[in-house]
Structure formats: C-alpha cells, structure tokens
Amino acid sequence: MNTANQITDLPPGAVAEGQAEARIVGDHLAGQKTSGVETRTVMPDSFWRSLEHLNHFRLFLAAFLGLAGVFSDQLLQQRLDHPYLFALTSLVYFFSAWLFGRPKRRRDALFQRQVVRQAIVDILCLGVLMYLAGGNASGLGLLLMLTLAAVGMLPDTRNVLLWASVASIGILVEQMLQAINGVAGAGGFVRSGLLALGLFGVALLSNLLAKGTLAAAALAIEKSRQAESFERINERMIQELPYAVMAVGAAGEILQFNAHAEALLGARFFNGCTLRNCAPQMAQLWDIWRRGEALPDHPFRIGLDGHRLRARFMELEPSRKEGAVVVLEDMTELESQAQKMKLASLGLLTANLAHEIRNPLSAIRHAAGLLKEDARDAMSSKLTRIIDDNAMRLNGLVEDVLSLSRRDRMHRVEIELTDYLPAFVHDFALREQLPAGIVVLQMTRQGSVCFDAGHLEQILWNLIRNAWRYCTRQPGSVRVRLNMGENQVDIDIINDGPAITPEVQSHLFEPFYTTENQGTGLGLYIARELAEANNAGLRYVDIPDGALFRLRCPIPPC
Numbered sequence: 001m002n003t004a005n006q007i008t009d010l011p012p013g014a015v016a017e018g019q020a021e022a023r024i025v026g027d028h029l030a031g032q033k034t035s036g037v038e039t040r041t042v043m044p045d046s047f048w049r050s051l052e053h054l055n056h057f058r059l060f061l062a063a064f065l066g067l068a069g070v071f072s073d074q075l076l077q078q079r080l081d082h083p084y085l086f087a088l089t090s091l092v093y094f095f096s097a098w099l100f101g102r103p104k105r106r107r108d109a110l111f112q113r114q115v116v117r118q119a120i121v122d123i124l125c126l127g128v129l130m131y132l133a134g135g136n137a138s139g140l141g142l143l144l145m146l147t148l149a150a151v152g153m154l155p156d157t158r159n160v161l162l163w164a165s166v167a168s169i170g171i172l173v174e175q176m177l178q179a180i181n182g183v184a185g186a187g188g189f190v191r192s193g194l195l196a197l198g199l200f201g202v203a204l205l206s207n208l209l210a211k212g213t214l215a216a217a218a219l220a221i222e223k224s225r226q227a228e229s230f231e232r233i234n235e236r237m238i239q240e241l242p243y244a245v246m247a248v249g250a251a252g253e254i255l256q257f258n259a260h261a262e263a264l265l266g267a268r269f270f271n272g273c274t275l276r277n278c279a280p281q282m283a284q285l286w287d288i289w290r291r292g293e294a295l296p297d298h299p300f301r302i303g304l305d306g307h308r309l310r311a312r313f314m315e316l317e318p319s320r321k322e323g324a325v326v327v328l329e330d331m332t333e334l335e336s337q338a339q340k341m342k343l344a345s346l347g348l349l350t351a352n353l354a355h356e357i358r359n360p361l362s363a364i365r366h367a368a369g370l371l372k373e374d375a376r377d378a379m380s381s382k383l384t385r386i387i388d389d390n391a392m393r394l395n396g397l398v399e400d401v402l403s404l405s406r407r408d409r410m411h412r413v414e415i416e417l418t419d420y421l422p423a424f425v426h427d428f429a430l431r432e433q434l435p436a437g438i439v440v441l442q443m444t445r446q447g448s449v450c451f452d453a454g455h456l457e458q459i460l461w462n463l464i465r466n467a468w469r470y471c472t473r474q475p476g477s478v479r480v481r482l483n484m485g486e487n488q489v490d491i492d493i494i495n496d497g498p499a500i501t502p503e504v505q506s507h508l509f510e511p512f513y514t515t516e517n518q519g520t521g522l523g524l525y526i527a528r529e530l531a532e533a534n535n536a537g538l539r540y541v542d543i544p545d546g547a548l549f550r551l552r553c554p555i556p557p558c
Contacts, residue, residue: 002335002497010442011286013069017066018349020030022176025168026288026445038526042214042216043111044217046213047111047213048171050103050116050150050153051111051114051118051150051153054118054146054147054150055097055100055101055118056101056170057099058093058118058122059083059094059097059098059101059102059144060444061093061143062090062091062093062094062097062125063090063094063207065086065090065093065129066087066094067086069083069086069087069090070536075152076539080230081246082132083441084161086131086132088106088131089125089128089132090125091123092125092130093126093129096121097121099120100117100118101113107212109208109394111153112154112156112159115150115151115154116148116151116159116163118147118539119147119151119163119166119167120145120261122143122144123144123147123163123166123167123170126140126141126143126144126147126246127170127171127173127174130171130174131174131177131233135174135178135188135189136155136174136178136191136192136195137190137191140325141171141192141195142195142198144167144195144199144498145198145199146204147202148163148164148167148169148199148202148203148206149160149202149203149206150206151163151164151204151206151471152180152202152203152204152205152207152208152209152210153202153207153210154207154208154210155210155214157204157207160203160204160206160207161200161204161218161335163203163499164200164203164204167186167196167199168196168199168200171192171196171199172189172192172193172196174192175188175189175192175502177231182245184447189398191209191534196500211345224432233258234256238256238257238258239258239259241258241260242284243260243327243328243329243341244258244260244261244262244263244264244265244326244328244329244330245257245258245260245261245325245326245327246258246261246325246326246328247323247325247326248275248286248323248324248325248326249323250274250321250322250323251274252274252276252283252286253272253273253274254274254275254278255323257269258422260328261328261532263277264309264328264330265282265309265328267279268310273499281310282326283485285300285311285313286313287524288322289313289487290320292320297309298311299331299502299506304433308330308332308505308506309329309330309331309333310328310329311326311328311329312325312326312327312328312329313325313326313360314326314327320546322341325445332539335372338341357394357398358395358398361391361398363397364391365391365392367394368384368387368388368391369384369388371384371387373525382544386481398462398500410452410454410455410533410534411452411453412450412451412452412534412558413451413452413453413557414448414449414450414451414556414557415448415449415450415451415456415558416446416447416448416452417443417446417447417448417482417489417491419445421441421443421480421491422441422456424460425439425441425464425480428464432465432468434472435475436466436475437475437476438468438471438473438474438475438477438478439464439468439478439479439480440474440475440478440479440480441479441480442479442480442481442482443481443482443528445482445483445484447482447484447489447555448489448556449489449536449553449554449555449556450535450553450556450557450558451531451534451536451553451554452533452534453484453554455530455531455533455534456534456553457529458526458527458530459527460480460491460493460552462479462523462524462526462527463527463549463551464480464525465523465525465551466549467493467494467495467497467547469498470495470497470498470547471495471497471546472496472497473524474496475491476496476498477495478493478494479492479494480492480494481494487555488552488553488555489552489553489555490550490551490553491547491551491553492541492548492549492551493544493550493551494543494547495547495549496545497546497547498546498547499542499543499544499545499546500540504542507529508524509524509525509538510525510539511525511527524538531551534553535554536551536553536554537551537552538552539548539552540549
C-alpha cells in the first residue's frame with residue numbers, strides 16, 4: 001500500500017481517463033506505408049464514437065428512405081419513377097450500415113479503412129438514391145456532407161481531398177445523367193457545383209478540427225507518459241529511502257508508502273486503506289497533529305515485541321488540511337547505532353584502563369585485609385569494611401568491562417534447554433539464597449539453542465537477578481518461560497514488579513545508566529552485547545503487569 005510511497009502523485013483514474021481519450025501511437029498519419037505494410041494508428045476514442053454515431057444515423061436514414069420508397073410515390077416534391085428500385089437501394093444501404101456496425105468489425109480494421117469503406121458506400125448509395133429521387137433538387141446530396149465530415153477525421157489531408165473530389169465527381173456525373181435525360185438544365189450544374197464546394201469546405205474544416213484534436217491528443221498522451229514516468233520515479237525513490245515514508249491524505253487515507261513503513265508498523269496496506277484501519281496507533285498521532293498539539297516526546301511501540309518508533313509529520317500546507325508526509329524513525333535501531341558509535345572509541349581505552357585498575361585494586365584490598373587483622377576498635381573495623389566493599393564493587397565493574405572486551409572469544413555449541421534451564425535455576429537459587437518457589441520455570445516443549453555456554457549463563461544470571469531485585473518477593477514472582485518458534489527460541493524472564501516507564505525504557509540498554517545507587521549500569525548493556533555476539537537478540541517487552549525481558553536465540557545447527 002503501495003514509495004507510495006511522494007511526493008508528487010497523480011490519481012490513477014486521471015491517468016487512465018487521459019489514456020482512454022488520447023490513445024495515439026507513433027506518427028499521426030493514418031495509413032502510412034512502411035516497407036509496403038500499412039501501420040496501425042490508434043485513434044482517439046472520440047473519433048470512434050463519432051463514427052459509431054454516424055452509422056446509427058445511416059441506419060435510420062436508410063430505413064426512412066426505404067419506407068418512403070415503398071409507401072409513397074413522391075419524395076421531396078419529386079416523383080419517383082422507380083419506387084421499388086429506390087426501396088431496394090435503401091435496403092442495400094441499410095444492410096451495409098448494419099455490417100459496419102457489427103461489434104467485431106468496429107475496431108478490427110484500421111480507422112482509415114473503415115472511413116473509406118463507409119465513404120464509398122455513402123457516395124454510391126446516396127448518389128443512386130439522389131438520381132432516382134430526381135437529382136440534386138431532391139436535397140439528398142446534402143447528406144454527403146456528413147460523410148465528408150467523417151472523412152475529414154483522417155489525418156492525411158490528401159486522402160480528405162481525394163474523397164471530397166470523388167463525391168463531387170459523383171454529384172456532377174449524376175447531374176450529367178439528369179441533363180442527358182433532359183430532366184435538368186444549366187441551373188442544375190450550378191447547384192451541383194455549389195454543393196461540391198460545400199463538400200470540400202466541410203471536409204477541410206473537419207480535417208482542420210481533427211488535426212487539432214490529434215495534436216491535443218498527442219500532447220495529452222505525452223503528458224500522461226511523463227506523469228507515469230514521474231510516478232514510477234517517485235515510487236522507486238520512496239522504496240529506496242532508508243526511512244519508512246507514507247503519504248497521508250486529508251481524510252487520513254494512505255496514498256503512498258514504502259516497504260519500510262509496512263515492516264515497521266507490522267501492517268499490510270491496501271487500496272483505500274486509512275490510518276484508523278491499518279495503523280491505529282498512527283491514527284492517534286495523526287489526530288493529535290491535525291489539532292496542532294505537540295506530539296509525545298517518547299517513542300511509541302508497535303506490538304508487545306515491536307520496534308520503538310517516532311513519527312515526524314511534514315505538512316503540505318500550513319493549515320494541515322491537505323494531508324502530510326509521515327516519516328517513521330526506528331528509534332531502537334538509531335539508538336543502537338548511536339550507542340555503538342559512542343562506545344567504539346571508548347572500547348579499547350576502557351579495556352586497557354580496566355587492566356591497569358586491577359593491580360592497584362588488588363593492592364588496596366590486600367592492604368584493607370591487613371588493616372582489618374590489626375583493627376582493635378569498632379571504628380577501624382567499620383572503615384576497613386567500607387574499603388573492602390567499595391574495592392569489591394570496583395572489581396565487579398572491572399570484571400564487567402573485561403567480559404565485554406572478551407565478547408568475541410566464544411565457542412557456540414548446541415545447548416539443550418530442557419536440561420540446562422532446570423539446573424541453572426536450581427544453582428541460581430542456591431547461590432543467591434532465594435526462598436523456595438520464587439523462581440518458576442515454565443516449559444511446554446523441548447528446545448535447543450546455539451549459544452556460548454558462558455555467555456548464556458551470564459545473560460540469564462543478570463536478567464534473573466534484576467527480576468528478583470524488582471519483584472514482590474512472593475512465590476512465583478519470577479518466571480522463566482520457554483517459547484518455541486519456527487526459526488528461533490524465546491526465553492522470557494518475567495517478574496511481577498512495577499512496569500518500566502517509557503522514559504526509562506529508552507535508556508535500559510545504555511552503559512552506565514542505572515536507577516540503583518549500588519548498580520554499575522553495565523548489566524543489561526553487557527547482556528545485550530553478549531546476545532548479539534551469539535546472533536541472538538535481547539529486548540524489553542511491554543506487558544500489562546510487571547516487566548518482561550525476551551532473549552531470542554538461534555536454533556541449531558551452529
């Protein structure tokens with residue numbers, strides 16, 4: 001839906017209407033010869049409709065003249081000497097018009113061929129009828145003007161003049177026959193000459209109008225092609241943009257989009273799709289933006305396990321009534337990239353600094369131990385305990401940093417979680433001295449993951465320890481749940497403590513960010529870095545009650 005993605009877009013209906021009204025291919029000269037083969041020129045639909053209306057009139061005229069020849073012995077104040085021949089000619093005229101009007105024959109032949117065939121039939125039949133009706137004085141010759149108007153639709157002026165000449169010659173021949181029979185005098189030739197001039201005038205005027213129509217049609221089709229080209233360029237550019245982009249109309253309808261927008265929003269757009277139907281969360285932001293209110297500062301999340309997104313609306317006009325271009329930014333990805341860029345320059349320095357800190361730190365702890373042995377009063381014991389506690393805290397920080405620098409030193413193996421998780425939960429409860437029943441393991445199926453054993457233990461230890469820190473300390477407060485997918489295995493660590501606010505969520509995996517006075521702020525950051533080193537992913541998932549961290553692991557083979 002569909003980018004779509006623009007953004008400069010023409011409604012498909014307008015383009016289709018322009019093409020239907022101006023279908024002209026190649027040169028405007030119908031009947032042009034190329035290597036002895038007549039090329040096909042596709043004429044505008046208006047020309048075909050004019051030809052069809054003329055044929056309907058021809059059918060009516062032939063039927064009327066046929067009935068007049070049968071039931072009346074006079075026509076246009078002239079006596080019919082051969083009424084049945086007149087009726088028979090009208091019948092032939094009617095049958096020819098019926099053949100021209102057959103649906104299968106309407107556009108099978110070239111436009112020029114059909115016009116020429118109809119002109120021949122008109123000139124012959126109307127010439128015979130005019131002769132039988134008493135000549136030019138009957139007025140039937142004036143009907144040839146309609147035929148010459150149709151001939152004037154041919155783009156080639158020479159063809160128009162040719163058939164105007166043929167019709168004029170036919171009128172003069174008919175007048176000569178009348179003169180030979182002694183029916184008409186010199187005045188008949190004057191009337192025939194004036195009628196011939198009228199035929200030439202109608203044909204040339206019709207040809208001039210037809211050329212103007214063809215030129216306008218050629219321009220329209222060229223503009224239509226340019227519009228289609230621009231539309232394809234816009235669509236391609238939108239699809240290639242690194243951002244998710246949507247063009248939204250005044251009523252919230254999605255006019256264009258790219259594949260990134262569908263992927264980030266987890267939606268499938270279709271023709272006539274609106275934000276309210278296809279992206280409800282975007283519809284709420286759209287309503288806020290349309291009212292002129294400030295958008296929320298923190299990103300919004302699509303689904304429980306979706307990306308954190310931020311929307312930017314670019315109005316098409318100041319009143320915000322004509323729609324907007326919406327750009328979606330994946331804050332999860334942007335924050336991850338920014339974080340990596342920020343830490344890339346500090347990584348080597350931090351690792352080297354941690355190595356240098358370990359030696360004086362060991363000396364401090366050793367000196368504190370000696371002071372503790374010689375302590376003779378409570379104050380001395382308290383001071384040495386403070387030194388030792390802070391030295392241990394610094395040592396934990398150093399170990400965290402060093403473990404991060406060793407993230408690439410791993411050996412991924414297949415780990416059977418059905419055996420691994422129960423043993424890990426039991427060992428964790430013993431070492432952390434947790435009450436019985438606090439950590440509950442939920443496994444419905446067997447599953448294996450491809451992971452470094454040491455990394456997996458460090459990640460799970462950190463997550464379960466955080467869950468224990470913030471839970472209500474009741475039986476079942478911490479749950480370890482195993483979910484099997486087609487191509488991955490999810491290990492969920494859930495606690496029943498307070499939910500994490502959106503402001504804190506945006507900083508969860510940043511290094512040195514902590515809400516605890518005694519925390520280092522490296523636990524979750526290191527856990528995610530180790531997960532990514534194993535081609536896994538760690539993220540926070542919003543749930544109604546409590547907090548959930550999901551570790552998505554790859555499955556064997558490793």
